[in-house]
Amino acid sequence: MAAGSGEEIHSGFDALDRELAGGGWAKPGVTEILCNHTGIGELSLLMKGLGSKANAVRPGDAVHLMWVMPHTQAWIPYAPALSQCGIDLRHLAIVRTQSTDEALWAAEQGLKSGACRAVLLRMNEAWVNPLSLRRLQQAAMAGNSILWLMRPLVAAQSPSPAGTRIVLTPQDSGALTLELLKRRGLPAGKSIRLVTRSLACLTREPRVVRAPAKTSSIGWLDRVLSGTVFPVEEKSANVRARSFTRERG
Amino acid sequence: MLWIAVYLPELSLQSHARGALGHMPQIPLVISDGVASRPHVHAANACAREAGITPLMPVAAAQARAAQLLVVPREPAKEQETLQDLATWLSQFTPMVCAEPAGASLEIASSLRLFGGIAPLAGRIRAGMRSLELLASLGIAPTPRAAYLLARAAHYMSGIRMCREPAQLRERLADIPLALLDWPHEIVQPLAALGLVRVRDLLAQPRAGLRRRFGDRVIDDLDRALGQAPDPRVPHRVPEDFSASTDLLFDIIDAERLFIPVARLLSQMEGFLRARGAAANEIVLELKHNRTLKTRHAFGSRHPQRHAGEWLRLIRERLTAQPFPEAVMALKLSAPSLVAYQEQTESWLPTPDVRQEKWQALLERVASRLGNKRVFGIREHSDHRPEYAWRPDIDRPKTACTPLATADKPRPLWLLTEPRALVSIDGAPQHHGALSLLAGPERIETGWWDGRPVARDYFVAKNPQQEICWIFRDYRLEKKWYLHGYFS
Numbered sequence: 001m002a003a004g005s006g007e008e009i010h011s012g013f014d015a016l017d018r019e020l021a022g023g024g025w026a027k028p029g030v031t032e033i034l035c036n037h038t039g040i041g042e043l044s045l046l047m048k049g050l051g052s053k054a055n056a057v058r059p060g061d062a063v064h065l066m067w068v069m070p071h072t073q074a075w076i077p078y079a080p081a082l083s084q085c086g087i088d089l090r091h092l093a094i095v096r097t098q099s100t101d102e103a104l105w106a107a108e109q110g111l112k113s114g115a116c117r118a119v120l121l122r123m124n125e126a127w128v129n130p131l132s133l134r135r136l137q138q139a140a141m142a143g144n145s146i147l148w149l150m151r152p153l154v155a156a157q158s159p160s161p162a163g164t165r166i167v168l169t170p171q172d173s174g175a176l177t178l179e180l181l182k183r184r185g186l187p188a189g190k191s192i193r194l195v196t197r198s199l200a201c202l203t204r205e206p207r208v209v210r211a212p213a214k215t216s217s218i219g220w221l222d223r224v225l226s227g228t229v230f231p232v233e234e235k236s237a238n239v240r241a242r243s244f245t246r247e248r249g
Numbered sequence: 250m251l252w253i254a255v256y257l258p259e260l261s262l263q264s265h266a267r268g269a270l271g272h273m274p275q276i277p278l279v280i281s282d283g284v285a286s287r288p289h290v291h292a293a294n295a296c297a298r299e300a301g302i303t304p305l306m307p308v309a310a311a312q313a314r315a316a317q318l319l320v321v322p323r324e325p326a327k328e329q330e331t332l333q334d335l336a337t338w339l340s341q342f343t344p345m346v347c348a349e350p351a352g353a354s355l356e357i358a359s360s361l362r363l364f365g366g367i368a369p370l371a372g373r374i375r376a377g378m379r380s381l382e383l384l385a386s387l388g389i390a391p392t393p394r395a396a397y398l399l400a401r402a403a404h405y406m407s408g409i410r411m412c413r414e415p416a417q418l419r420e421r422l423a424d425i426p427l428a429l430l431d432w433p434h435e436i437v438q439p440l441a442a443l444g445l446v447r448v449r450d451l452l453a454q455p456r457a458g459l460r461r462r463f464g465d466r467v468i469d470d471l472d473r474a475l476g477q478a479p480d481p482r483v484p485h486r487v488p489e490d491f492s493a494s495t496d497l498l499f500d501i502i503d504a505e506r507l508f509i510p511v512a513r514l515l516s517q518m519e520g521f522l523r524a525r526g527a528a529a530n531e532i533v534l535e536l537k538h539n540r541t542l543k544t545r546h547a548f549g550s551r552h553p554q555r556h557a558g559e560w561l562r563l564i565r566e567r568l569t570a571q572p573f574p575e576a577v578m579a580l581k582l583s584a585p586s587l588v589a590y591q592e593q594t595e596s597w598l599p600t601p602d603v604r605q606e607k608w609q610a611l612l613e614r615v616a617s618r619l620g621n622k623r624v625f626g627i628r629e630h631s632d633h634r635p636e637y638a639w640r641p642d643i644d645r646p647k648t649a650c651t652p653l654a655t656a657d658k659p660r661p662l663w664l665l666t667e668p669r670a671l672v673s674i675d676g677a678p679q680h681h682g683a684l685s686l687l688a689g690p691e692r693i694e695t696g697w698w699d700g701r702p703v704a705r706d707y708f709v710a711k712n713p714q715q716e717i718c719w720i721f722r723d724y725r726l727e728k729k730w731y732l733h734g735y736f737s
Contacts, residue, residue, distance in 0.1 A: 038716060039718055077662060078662060083629055084660060089628050090628075093612055109614055115607035
């Protein structure tokens with residue numbers, strides 16, 4: 001891709017950087033992440049770039065990250081995992097909002113203030129007023145920061161002023177398929193496949209726990225845990241972890 | 250010694266209706282004084298003066314000139330309060346401030362260096378008077394009495410009213426009318442009859458004769474003004490805590506209009522905080538709607554602040570988000586908790602401090618509107634139980650945490666605040682379909698000492714939708730499966 005307009009934040013994934021204009025998340029700018037699932041590696045996609053050394057902050061730049069999420073959401077960002085990603089927790093603030101208006105307002109304040117390097121906004125509503133999105137876009141430009149807007153997949157059908165829109169779909173192997181609906185410059189043709197999570201069980205050879213042939217009254221797992229049966233590693237690339245239903249059959 | 254005196258020509262008017270002067274619809278207003286049966290006009294505002302109303306005119310005559318004239322009886326107590334507030338506000342420049350009959354004077358020789366000279370200091374005082382919505386004139390002289398005379402003269406006569414050298418005092422005071430010296434009628438009247446109307450005339454007379462005819466007061470006052478007699482002053486004492494209120498002449502329904510008197514109370518508070526070398530953590534704004542109904546708003550700040558502008562921004566966020574139920578009649582602002590203020594040095598380049606300040610200001614603005622508990626940071630905490638391995642970080646402690654070495658263990662980016670029980674079919678946990686285990690177990694058994702023990706085996710598991718979850722099995726008690734996080 002051609003060089004971008006402003007400074008970029010490298011995503012940490014070379015395949016993605018090649019597709020994004022300028023070689024990274026555009027700053028300032030709005031990027032929409034569209035996905036319906038939780039736990040398919042959508043956060044790791046963003047966190048890897050923020051935590052990586054390649055994006056060292058230059059003196060005078062904003063370093064903080066503001067994370068706006070609905071009050072009702074049952075889960076919150078987990079500090080030890082963020083540290084593992086290399087995120088400095090001192091520069092992170094979480095804002096829990098009770099309504100869409102509050103969320104939009106808080107995100108706009110964060111972007112406009114110029115104190116945030118990036119603002120992460122999760123919106124569960126299928127439809128958001130395009131004018132509010134336009135305001136966010138302008139606030140991001142004014143404060144020279146990035147907005148990552150996470151929305152459900154339905155939102156892909158409505159137009160958006162965001163510079164980049166990415167649809168995430170999970171794959172069998174724990175990898176993630178990224179489809180760039182919109183980007184600066186020429187439209188992207190092919191989708192990208194990435195393994196975003198640094199989970200050992202995803203990157204290394206799949207491990208299989210061998211169950212004993214005959215079944216007994218005690219559950220299989222109880223025997224594994226009580227020490228009567230030891231899980232055995234099998235170095236076969238083709239065999240994937242077996243589900244419980246199959247083991248018991 | 251060098252003194253600046255501040256004279257408030259419209260003291261009685263402004264102690265009543267400060268907020269109402271510039272921003273309210275033009276309504277003629279007079280302050281009445283004298284016996285209740287035959288009151289006379291003590292002071293009139295610009296609108297009333299245009300209608301031809303002058304001081305000392307009977308109120309009945311004034312009412313004949315302006316139909317919708319608003320007459321407010323004079324309240325000396327309120328004027329005293331305004332003078333005290335003024336002296337407190339001025340105490341930010343010097344510890345030696347003393348009240349005058351309608352103003353205050355402050356000794357500035359020792360503060361000139363700090364504030365960069367007379368002109369910048371006088372400029373700050375003038376700007377402050379504007380933000381307090383007080384009409385004021387200034388006079389500068391080596392003695393307080395002369396400074397006050399010059400300040401009064403600056404209001405009534407034109408010309409620069411400043412004198413830095415004691416030797417020039419005699420010449421500068423020469424053409425000031427004796428009426429400005431606040432002497433009683435029985436002294437001024439015979440003096441005028443003798444043709445003595447200015448200070449110059451009096452200075453030309455033999456001192457012994459003046460003393461014999463008019464008593465000690467005339468000569469003593471002149472000597473003090475000229476610096477020839479001692480003029481000891483008692484400095485104003487700044488109160489321990491801050492509380493200021495204002496009555497609005499008209500009920501205010503519109504929040505935007507309310508910010509004008511609020512901004513004035515805040516600048517009054519800023520002066521007080523500067524005088525005490527303090528800053529406030531929390532301020533309380535009380536809106537009085539009628540005799541019984543009051544609404545109370547407390548505004549907190551995470552780091553002590555004193556700037557009126559910053560506080561106003563917080564108040565603006567809150568009051569525009571929550572409109573008040575009824576029209577507002579009066580306001581009261583108080584600062585219940587004061588802390589020592591730490592001055593920050595300014596720097597040319599944007600430093601981490603500036604960045605931090607912008608960030609703090611942002612968090613405060615957001616917290617002020619959404620509520621304090623809804624904006625927080627997170628930090629690691631050294632505990633093996635996953636739900637206690639992090640802490641919300643509302644007060645931003647300075648201590649560095651020493652996290653446990655779990656870098657090699659899988660930890661999810663999303664953690665459920667409450668583990669969610671999973672349905673199991675034939676002993677196999679389900680979450681949007683059957684879960685298959687990818688890694689584990691990681692046994693965590695600890696916490697027996699504080700009554701919240703855990704005994705769990707954690708697994709990384711995947712469901713048919715390819716969502717990777719962090720699940721655990723409580724192996725001690727009920728042997729049930731729980732969902733505790735998402736590897737997002």
